[in-house]
Amino acid sequence: MTHTRTAIVVGGGIAGPVAALALRRAGIEATVHEAYTTTADGVGGALGIAPNGRAALGLVGLDRIGTPMNAIVLQNHKGRTITEIRQPAQFSWRADLYRRLYDLALQQGVEVHHGHELVDVRESGSGIRAVFADGSTSEEADVLIGADGLRSTVRRLIDPQAPEPRYSGLLGFGARVEGAGLPPTGDRMYMAFGRRAFFGYQTFEDGSGVWFANLPYAYRTWQQARQTSNEQWLHRLAEAFAEDTLPALDLLRLTPPEDLITTGPMEDLPHVPHWHRGRMVLVGDSAHATSPSSGQGASLAAESAVELARALRDLPHPQAFAAYEHARRARVERVIAQGARTNSGKAAGPVGRVVRDALLPLFARLATPEKMAWQYDHRISWDAPVAA
Incomplete structure (x- = not known):
């Protein structure tokens, strides 16, 4: 008892x-x-x-x-797929x-x-x-x-x-979009290390989609980030992805300012x-x-x-x-x-980006289901007694 x-x-x-x-x-x-x-x-x-x-x-x-989101497809800023990592999850x-x-x-x-x-x-x-x-x-x-x-x-x-x-150096943004105009990605989330920011997206059979972005930025509280208008943030995000060969600009254009979600500083x-x-x-x-x-x-x-x-x-x-x-x-x-x-x-500078992109294939080989099992396979036995 x-x-x-x-x-x-x-x-x-x-x-x-x-x-x-x-x-x-x-x-x-x-x-x-x-x-x-x-x-x-x-x-x-x-x-x-x-x-x-x-x-x-x-x-x-x-x-x-x-x-369902059962895999992550990692890409570089040119849209080239570096690897696909099987990581079963729910979005x-x-x-x-x-x-x-x-x-x-x-x-x-x-x-x-x-x-x-x-x-x-x-x-x-x-x-x-x-x-x-x-x-x-x-x-x-x-x-x-x-x-x-x-x-x-x-x-x-x-x-x-x-x-x-502790601030990571990144601000978070995202939105849902209708009529994405992109092929469905199925149960895969695409994530790309852009030249100046990080971008992820997933599109569905009904034509809708979701996207998120992590933008390197000087520290701002959530309240301070909200003081910048959504129109301004969408413009800054478009600038960050302007040199990348990614669907980021298309999805940003489809996002009405009132639908942009600003999640603020990414901290831990x-x-x-x-x-x-x-x-x-x-x-x-x-x-x-x-x-x-x-x-x-x-x-x-x-x-x-x-x-x-x-x-x-x-x-x-x-x-x-x-x-x-x-x-x-x-x-x-x-x-x-x-x-x-x-x-x-994600927040790497010009030199760090070169090193990161060179090491990504190695990281991908290490991120196998067997290597990640300690995270995903963890289960709690409710009926087992807890010892002091």
Whole structure:
């Protein structure tokens, strides 16, 4: 029988609802508290859900996610194919995944409270309370879980000296387009190292398509990036790809400014020294944010949420937090490091581009399914007991 009966989950994005669903499956009542006053419908760009992530999401009742993307075709700036890497995944929009999880949580009886911006906690020997900006406090719970993202308030409460996110040197953009006018790419995502930016796209049988771009740029916050108009960003992206033999310009022309999604700076957290303190613990991006280039952000968040719930099911919270961190830290930091190496290739300068393009065939030979199995074949055994 679980030692933990109740939990406060701070953050209602992706990791928060998954954590609440996993906790409920473990017999722990969880409520979700979100700072924003409204839901996040329509917010966010594209993401990949790897097989390990699909398996973790399946453990909380979510299946059939997104569109199949079973291979990545890497190209150079001339549109020449360097290699094809078999990497089974699902392509999804963050907004779609968010809505599926949000609805599932409500169906399972999870309470979700909006407009609850966490500012402090009150911890005692018997439990913990969350204090919100409006002066209200939640009911006391046994534990508090920080699923509040890259700029986590819970991370700061656990450790005031916690590191800040690290900027990769890249800004992210993307859009859906209708009438792409390109042959369907099937289950393949094409990705190209352009001379001045990185571009990816996938087109479908109905004529629609999706694209994303990573543009090397001086650091800007998401708010600062949004201060530049979409028309201006589309113009800058067109300039970046003007010398490349890619379909980038065609897809940019088909993108109405109002449909451009600016995801802002691509950042990560290479190492968070403290994942837990007292009755507080971190999950998802608050503990181990990886760059979107890894294709594993949502998948790792789902894995960690499930592992945390298992640990709290089987152990008192101090031992559960330690067992959870022990099970997760090495794996997630390895993925973060790999994503950072990918970013360095996307943001390479003139000399770096020459070296990168020369080494890409070698990288492709190393990125075999067998070499990548440690990422994609990872599975969590829900029924297995968690040892201290």
